[in-house]
Amino acid sequence: MGACSSGKQSFEKGDYDRAVYQAVNRLQKDPNNKKALTTLQQAYRYAREDHQSRIKNAINSSEVFHWETVVQEYESMNSLIESVSRCPTCRQIISTEDKYQEQVEKAKEKAAEVRYTLGVKLLSENNRQSAKEAYQHFERADQFIPDYKDVRQKLNTAYQAAILKVVVEPVEIEKGIYKLSNEYFQNKIFEYLQHYEEKSFIKFYTPQEARSKTLVPDHVLSLSFDDFVVGQTYLKEKEQEVSRDSVKTGTVEGKEVYGTVKAKYITFEKTISSSGLLDLRVMDWKSKNTLTQEKMPGTFVWRDEWATYKGDERALDKEQKKKVKRRESPNPAPQFLFVEFTKPIYNQLTRKIESFYRKY
Known part of the structure; x- marks a missing residue:
């Protein structure tokens, strides 16, 4: 049912991302659907405004991992653009040239830096529990930027400090x-x-x-x-x-x-x-x-x-x-x-x- 929807109901509920995806799906099957075209224009504008608002709030936030929120929001916007780019009719009314790849990479760099710095601090505490937490931070940093600084070496150091050695x-x-x-x-x-x-x-x-x-x-x-x-x-x-x-x-006189x-x-x-x-x-x-x-x-x-x-x-x-x-x-x-x-x-x-x- 969602695949056949024009996205109008999702738009009215304030779920703008979902409304965009539903409108795109409908227009791929029915390029002349006016309801879906109208919904796409409105939902895409509202979705973009919401993501940009959350990005601004995250950047100004004191929350430790706020750059990870920024990464998530930019990637969500890029997903919307990619969806639109696969629909010829949609590309006529929505620009697909302004992807936020540079912003994503910069936010990932900062998110990796936060995780790496936390990992180094925890590793210096020289105890097993801190080493476990440090390993998780280094792992997360490596997910944002593969081979970030000397993160692979730090992962190995943290793992060796975190393992519990059991002789069986x-x-x-x-x-x-x-x-x-x-x-x-x-x-x-x-x-x-x-x-x-x-x-x-x-x-x-x-x-x-x-x-x-x-x-x-x-x-x-x-x-x-x-x-x-x-x-x-x-x-x-x-x-x-x-x-x-x-x-x-047996038988007796011919009778059974x-x-x-x-x-x-x-x-x-x-x-x-x-x-x-x-x-x-x-x-x-x-x-x-x-x-x-x-x-x-x-x-x-x-x-x-x-x-x-x-x-x-x-x-x-x-x-x-x-x-x-x-x-x-x-x-x-x-x-x-x-x-x-x-x-x-x-x-x-x-x-x-x-x-x-x-x-x-």
């Missing part, structure tokens, strides 16, 4: 048959931590990396299984009498004989349970205080069902016959069971890490 002590399991599965579990954790680094000021290191870089960590995150059990097997057997009436059992057939139906259910309890602890390296600690349980139960019978098969229903055809499945490998019970632990662990380090 992985789970160590001596039992040989679980070694491969434990490596899979640990690799999943480190993949998550590497992804987390990309969107934060936290950097995680293995103990080997920390030693090779001779770095002093801020935190030590340790993981250990308090206990785990893999492959506890339980077999449940259930026996029941089943029967079916009105089943043909019907009666009740019976069978003893035996079901087997085998479950193999595996579980463990992972301890997560984050310690402050300098004070040696525990910052957070949590136990995370995980359980996986593998099930297998099959059945057999004694007696007349016709006494069994469809589902019972289907289960009778099944045979006992081989037990899954211990490595598979280990991986499966660690999956819910992994989900808890990643949520906890994200929640805890969000404040850093």
Whole structure:
């Protein structure tokens, strides 16, 4: 509906920019639409006056980031001009030669300078929180003017000062048959931590990396299984009498004989349970205080069902016959069971890490 509008309603509501865009869209489809032509002339003049008024107010303002408002307003006016320039009919009544590119560049220069100066001041305070804020200011300056002064170098300096260094002590399991599965579990954790680094000021290191870089960590995150059990097997057997009436059992003197057939139906259910309890602890390296600690349980139960019978098969229903055809499945490998019970632990662990380090 907006694409078909002449823009008059938006104009009457004081939304002059929207009125211009709607009028342009209408004139591109219907160049002779008088209502849209009138709206475009009036709305463009009012929109331009409003933007220029906001630019003047922003320049005279004491607000720290007022040049960013100036940039935004000039870019909004340039967007209006670009829209008009793509419409031949519109260009006949609105000049598209007076774009404000020079004004935009000058305002961006001043906006970048403000952000850069704030970043330098914060960086000189030599603390992690100020370095984080400085990084954000340098990043914003670089967005306004790419490679502004030595902003790339300042970004790197601020990032290095802002990162929280965390050494992650992985789970160590001596039992040989679980070694491969434990490596899979640990690799999943480190993949998550590497992804987390990309969107934060936290950097995680293995103990080997920390030693090779001779770095002093801020935190030590340790993981250990308090206990785990893999492959506890339980077999449940259930026996029941089943029967079916009105089943043909034979013939007597040429006549079919019907009666009740019976069978003893035996079901087997085998479950193999595996579980463990992972301890997560984050310690402050300098004070040696525990910052957070949590136990995370995980359980996986593998099930297998099959059945057999004694007696007349016709006494069994469809589902019972289907289960009778099944045979006992081989037990899954211990490595598979280990991986499966660690999956819910992994989900808890990643949520906890994200929640805890969000404040850093």
